[in-house]
Amino acid sequence: MxxxxxxxxxxxxxxxxxxxxxxxxxxxxxxxxxxxxxxxxxxxxxxxxxxxxxxxxxxxxxxxTQTTDYLPKHLQNINFFDFANAYIKDYEKKDVRMISSALNKFEDYVNNSKLRLVDISPAIMSGFIDYLNDKSGLTGESPHNYYTRFKKILRDAELKGLIRVSPTRNLKFRRKNSPDELRKQVLTSEELQLLVKTECGNSELKKAFLFACYTGLGYAEIKALKWTNLKNSRLITRRAKTNQKVDVKLKDSLVSMLGKNGKNDDSVFNLLNEDGNPISDNGINKCLKNWVERAEIDKHITFYCARHTFATQLLLHGANLKTVADALGHANTRNTIKYLNYIDGLKDSAVDNLPELNF
Structure with a gap:
């Protein structure tokens, strides 16, 4: 050299x-x-x-020093939050908001605005995993999704030579009680029928949520859905998050619920507040909460649970994993496998309910 x-x-x-x-x-x-x-x-x-x-x-x-842990002094004093905010400012992909939210959670966790990039250790990141799981207020897949997005910041620092090895290199994110947690977020066929018969404070929301339970669309897709996406009893659109194509057959009862088609460029669901703006996620979930309580369903249901419900209903009625992945707009089956936990849980419950044999 x-x-x-x-x-x-x-x-x-x-x-x-x-x-x-x-x-x-x-x-x-x-x-x-x-x-x-x-x-x-x-x-x-x-x-x-x-x-x-x-x-x-x-x-x-x-x-x-390339093959050692030594870093030159001018790299040792880089403030982590300065670097992270600069990374987010230049980031152009769709998950930028989630990366920013993950950074906010990390800032709450460490409570140290002067934290240096080189001071972020595996021990700190292990503690951050526990924080996301137990104290962040996040539920469902959100803790894992936040952690995955946060790792992008550290990976970029590693690629730029600002840290030798990312502190997340040998860490695995382990969610707690994930099968049970998913079960709480899924509606059964009987519960869906209860909701059909129960009055909702917002009739458009009622139709939109039930439509999502039978198509797997998230609130972002529901808000953007136009009549041109519904042709010949089929839904054809794209996932807002991944841009993957979604092509799903619509049940006759679902088509009947929607009523007469509007103009191609008109929204299918009128989910607007008094000011003519889309109802916020919090507003939607608050209305859903009241509706579910009136139906006497003891579950924490948000709009995203409609997507979970659609996936598990397909699996329960014989669809294979690849079919469910395609219907959900997943690029592969990796993100679809989690729904098998719920199905396996139902199988165990069914076996428990079999009558005992008297020997």
């Missing part, structure tokens, strides 16, 4: 510095933006050469 400072001659007696770097049998060059003019004074030339040598020394140190 070697790093040598060299000069590249330019016109009129000027030159620029560059580094001739030899590492692991390969040679490459790094051209420095340091130009020495023929008319520079002796002091100016000395100052420019000093800067070039400092850069050379820095590169040597970076190469030598």
């Amino acid at each position: 070697s790093v040598k400072l060299r000069e590249r001659k330019l016109a009129k007696g000027a030159f620029k510095y560059y580094l001739d770097i030899y590492q692991n049998g390969d040679r490459f060059y790094e051209f420095l933006d340091i130009k020495v003019e023929a008319g520079d004074t002796k002091e100016q030339k000395a100052e420019k050469k000093k800067i070039a040598n400092l850069i050379k020394a820095k590169r040597e140190l970076e190469i030598i």
